[in-house]
Amino acid sequence: MKKLLTLLICTVVFTFVSCEDEPLEGDFVTGGLTCETAIANTAQAALNFLGVNDDNYTQLCIAYRNALEAQLQACGDEDGSLQTAIDALGDCTNDAEATEVEGTWLLTAWLGEEPIDLNNDGTSSANFLDEMDCYNNETIVFNNDGTGVAMSTSFAEITFEIVVGTTDEYSYTIDCIDEVENTNMTWIQSGNTISITDAFGTTDWTLSGNELSITIPEGFGTSNEDGTIIITQDLTLVYTKQ
Numbered sequence: 001m002k003k004l005l006t007l008l009i010c011t012v013v014f015t016f017v018s019c020e021d022e023p024l025e026g027d028f029v030t031g032g033l034t035c036e037t038a039i040a041n042t043a044q045a046a047l048n049f050l051g052v053n054d055d056n057y058t059q060l061c062i063a064y065r066n067a068l069e070a071q072l073q074a075c076g077d078e079d080g081s082l083q084t085a086i087d088a089l090g091d092c093t094n095d096a097e098a099t100e101v102e103g104t105w106l107l108t109a110w111l112g113e114e115p116i117d118l119n120n121d122g123t124s125s126a127n128f129l130d131e132m133d134c135y136n137n138e139t140i141v142f143n144n145d146g147t148g149v150a151m152s153t154s155f156a157e158i159t160f161e162i163v164v165g166t167t168d169e170y171s172y173t174i175d176c177i178d179e180v181e182n183t184n185m186t187w188i189q190s191g192n193t194i195s196i197t198d199a200f201g202t203t204d205w206t207l208s209g210n211e212l213s214i215t216i217p218e219g220f221g222t223s224n225e226d227g228t229i230i231i232t233q234d235l236t237l238v239y240t241k242q
Helices: 002-019 035-050 057-075 081-089
Strands: 103-116 125-127 139-142 147-162 170-190 193-198 201-208 211-224 230-241
Touching: 035 057, 057 081, 103 211, 147 193
Parallel strands: 147 211
Antiparallel strands: 103 125, 103 139, 103 230, 139 147, 147 170, 170 193, 193 201, 201 211, 211 230
8 A cells, every 4th residue: 555655746746847837728727726726736735745754644634635626626637646546545544543343342432312311320421331230241253264253241121201390301120131142253444444244234334443333323212111101312332443
């Protein structure tokens, strides 16, 4: 990847240097930026990016990518070379610092949209795992051959009752049900997206540092005993690399 990026950068710099003495056909302006200025900005950003190190990679990469995108908007991209360079930069994650997917990931958070006091201790939390003793040691293991297994050890049954004398305060009951269940899966990575396929379908997870997450619309749900009131929230599952 680094050899490809270096080649693309050198191509951009060479193209600018070889053309800078030739008049442009028209003074194109997009969003206040002329095509000539956009090319000059891209050439400078490309030169800066040639000198990257682990500490400034992401910063200079984003600056270079932004310059390429601005040039594409201002000048067009007849041969597709600008888009190729943009695609090669990806999300500007430093390969030297990127977390390897292979290994064991532990479920560390159930993030809801609004805090709930599920354990009735007077303190609400948006991380519902802080409010219960369920879902301990839930893991996903990624093998280096593109296979893996998701391991579940329990699940929670959550109900609530309205506190007497109120209309919007609830007392929750949580039952943790032990259940050991392993689900085989396959996975592929595209940038910071990890696509996991199992018997239930394919889901796209987001890799950010040592965290892997997915948001499930209305993934959290609970109701009172007769089911007349139902509380739902979008739920983000977060796994942390071990």
